[in-house]
Amino acid sequence: MSRRRIAVIECPEEIPCNPCETACPQDAIKVGQPITHRPHLDAQRCMGCGLCVAACPGLAIFMVDIKDNDQAEVTFPYEFLPLPEPGDTVTAVNREGISLGTAQVKARWQPKGADGTYLVTIALPAALAAEARGIRRPSCDN
Amino acid sequence: MRITNHPLLGPQPPVNLVPLEVDGQVIWAKEGEPIAAALLAYGIRLCRTTKRRGEPRGVFCGIGHCTDCVMTVDGIPNVRTCVTPVRAGMKVTTQRGLGQWPNDH
Amino acid sequence: MAQRSLKGIAVVGGGPAGLMAALTAARHGAAVVLVDENAEPGGQLRKQIHKFFGSKAHRAGVRGYRIAQELISDCTAAGVELLGQSVVFSLRECTLDLLQKDDAFNLKADAIILATGASENALAFPGCTLPGVMGAGAAQTFVNLHRVLPGRRVLMVGGGNVGLIVAYQLLQAGAEVVGVVEALPYLSGYQVHAAKIKRAGVPIWTSHTVLEARGDQEVQEVTIAAIDDHFHPLPGSERTLAVDTVCLAVGLTPLAELAWQAGCRFCYQGALGGYVPLHSDNMETTLPHVYVAGDIAGVEEASTALEEGAIAGLAAAAAIGCPVPIAEFDAAQERLVSLRKGPFGDIRQLVKSEIVKRWADCRVVE
Ligand code: FES
Numbered sequence: 001m002s003r004r005r006i007a008v009i010e011c012p013e014e015i016p017c018n019p020c021e022t023a024c025p026q027d028a029i030k031v032g033q034p035i036t037h038r039p040h041l042d043a044q045r046c047m048g049c050g051l052c053v054a055a056c057p058g059l060a061i062f063m064v065d066i067k068d069n070d071q072a073e074v075t076f077p078y079e080f081l082p083l084p085e086p087g088d089t090v091t092a093v094n095r096e097g098i099s100l101g102t103a104q105v106k107a108r109w110q111p112k113g114a115d116g117t118y119l120v121t122i123a124l125p126a127a128l129a130a131e132a133r134g135i136r137r138p139s140c141d142n
Numbered sequence: 143m144r145i146t147n148h149p150l151l152g153p154q155p156p157v158n159l160v161p162l163e164v165d166g167q168v169i170w171a172k173e174g175e176p177i178a179a180a181l182l183a184y185g186i187r188l189c190r191t192t193k194r195r196g197e198p199r200g201v202f203c204g205i206g207h208c209t210d211c212v213m214t215v216d217g218i219p220n221v222r223t224c225v226t227p228v229r230a231g232m233k234v235t236t237q238r239g240l241g242q243w244p245n246d247h
Numbered sequence: 248m249a250q251r252s253l254k255g256i257a258v259v260g261g262g263p264a265g266l267m268a269a270l271t272a273a274r275h276g277a278a279v280v281l282v283d284e285n286a287e288p289g290g291q292l293r294k295q296i297h298k299f300f301g302s303k304a305h306r307a308g309v310r311g312y313r314i315a316q317e318l319i320s321d322c323t324a325a326g327v328e329l330l331g332q333s334v335v336f337s338l339r340e341c342t343l344d345l346l347q348k349d350d351a352f353n354l355k356a357d358a359i360i361l362a363t364g365a366s367e368n369a370l371a372f373p374g375c376t377l378p379g380v381m382g383a384g385a386a387q388t389f390v391n392l393h394r395v396l397p398g399r400r401v402l403m404v405g406g407g408n409v410g411l412i413v414a415y416q417l418l419q420a421g422a423e424v425v426g427v428v429e430a431l432p433y434l435s436g437y438q439v440h441a442a443k444i445k446r447a448g449v450p451i452w453t454s455h456t457v458l459e460a461r462g463d464q465e466v467q468e469v470t471i472a473a474i475d476d477h478f479h480p481l482p483g484s485e486r487t488l489a490v491d492t493v494c495l496a497v498g499l500t501p502l503a504e505l506a507w508q509a510g511c512r513f514c515y516q517g518a519l520g521g522y523v524p525l526h527s528d529n530m531e532t533t534l535p536h537v538y539v540a541g542d543i544a545g546v547e548e549a550s551t552a553l554e555e556g557a558i559a560g561l562a563a564a565a566a567i568g569c570p571v572p573i574a575e576f577d578a579a580q581e582r583l584v585s586l587r588k589g590p591f592g593d594i595r596q597l598v599k600s601e602i603v604k605r606w607a608d609c610r611v612v613e
């Protein structure tokens with residue numbers, strides 16, 4: 001994995017959808033024709049801007065940034081209340097919603113065109129970067 | 143329960159609440175919202191009981207197609223509450239069976 | 248009964264298909280009346296708060312309710328006449344009988360486009376009539392449009408896109424979703440929709456069904472169980488969940504009564520929700536100047552409904568003499584076909600072709 005923030009696309013099925021391709025200012029994402037093709041990311045071109053993360057209707061794009069000190073940052077789309085604030089300690093979860101331990105909220109922002117969807121960046125040990133894909137909602141008790 | 147805030151839709155816009163009488167009790171409703179929504183805001187889910195067995199019924203389709211949500215409104219029975227807007231001072235009663243028309247005996 | 252005669256097109260139903268049909272026909276010079284039973288048009292788009300799939304040409308990435316707002320203002324600008332709170336109760340040839348509030352009248356038009364949509368299926372199990380058991384779409388209407396919760400703890404029945412999306416939207420509204428049950432061994436909805444609720448901590452139980460809902464006057468608990476390959480419950484696998492709401496997302500059926508009444512020919516297509524009126528590529532039924540678009544023509548998605556609406560609008564406008572460049576038909580067909588590709592779309596494309604073929608056969612015989 002490259003040592004800077006890049007997109008990770010988890011879009012496993014051939015569904016008719018290409019806003020990620022349209023959103024990318026670097027032409028780093030290719031869906032092509034027909035639009036049911038799965039997106040392909042050119043990691044060299046990706047600048048980690050997050051526009052595709054906010055644009056993806058399936059909330060299926062994340063960003064991962066592996067740092068030098070065994071730490072990593074994972075960015076994911078978030079559409080629940082209450083919103084996590086930078087500095088908050090939160091519980092990171094994997095794709096199944098299972099707890100991976102605590103993480104720190106580094107940033108929260110809304111790129112252009114997000115229309116309500118927030119991007120949240122959390123910091124956690126690099127070993128968890130391939131697993132962590134969200135945080136526990138405060139109201140969720142399982 | 144009303145949804146006061148929402149991650150995409152934002153806070154509920156301030157609205158005029160009007161009184162609505164439900165089986166003799168007054169609740170406060172948004173003018174123009176469906177009667178069924180006003181009732182759900184108070185957790186009231188029983189709309190009527192069936193004619194023969196007296197079984198409870200409530201909202202099913204929410205868009206005026208199934209008639210499970212009918213109640214007696216201002217004396218008129220069989221009003222679909224999921225598509226009938228609230229007006230101030232309306233009187234709504236839980237309907238038994240097919241209900242009674244004002245001049246029925 | 249009062250009569251009105253329209254030199255133009257009457258569209259029945261103001262959801263995605265109807266709005267798009269009305270807009271497209273009006274932009275090509277047709278006089279259009281759009282009839283809708285609700286006070287405001289928009290149909291089920293009004294409660295769709297998620298971003299749509301597709302491409303830019305299909306308004307991908309735009310939330311459904313915003314598409315409704317856009318289409319309604321475009322329709323107004325294009326001169327479409329909106330007849331709200333009007334229920335159409337019959338159709339004979341190109342004449343609609345309708346009830347507007349308490350007034351009945353009939354409306355004769357040169358062409359009719361039926362875009363009446365679909366209704367949610369029910370599921371029979373003990374307790375299924377208790378208050379608190381409702382369509383997933385009904386819950387979605389209350390949560391996103393009227394902004395009240397129908398309950399606090401919800402079980403979702405059905406793992407198609409409707410069940411998965413509404414489960415997510417119930418969470419967004421602050422309800423708790425205790426789980427999603429799906430009778431099939433796999434989910435028929437998109438994995439990306441399932442992934443959203445899994446990350447949020449909602450369990451998904453495939454090869455499971457709901458056995459019974461119980462409660463005094465309303466739902467208080469529900470029992471679910473695992474099922475075998477023949478959909479029989481496995482003894483000992485029952486588990487009871489404390490919920491106050493059970494949402495049913497077990498498919499939709501085309502609302503095609505008016506097409507039946509008018510005498511359109513039908514065929515049964517399980518993959519599209521049931522009986523659908525035979526129609527051509529241009530959405531014309533077996534009756535001249537009667538068109539269909541959207542879920543009435545086979546249950547698909549809002550994005551396909553928009554494109555079918557555009558095609559029906561073009562075809563109806565052309566049929567009544569408005570000039571419509573052939574290139575516009577081709578472009579609309581291309582947009583529609585691009586939505587029916589891949590493992591989810593292929594089957595729908597196949598079935599649609601079959602419907603068109605049967606429509607052509609009918610034409611030859613008659
Ligand atoms: S809930 Fe179906 S008509 Fe009201």
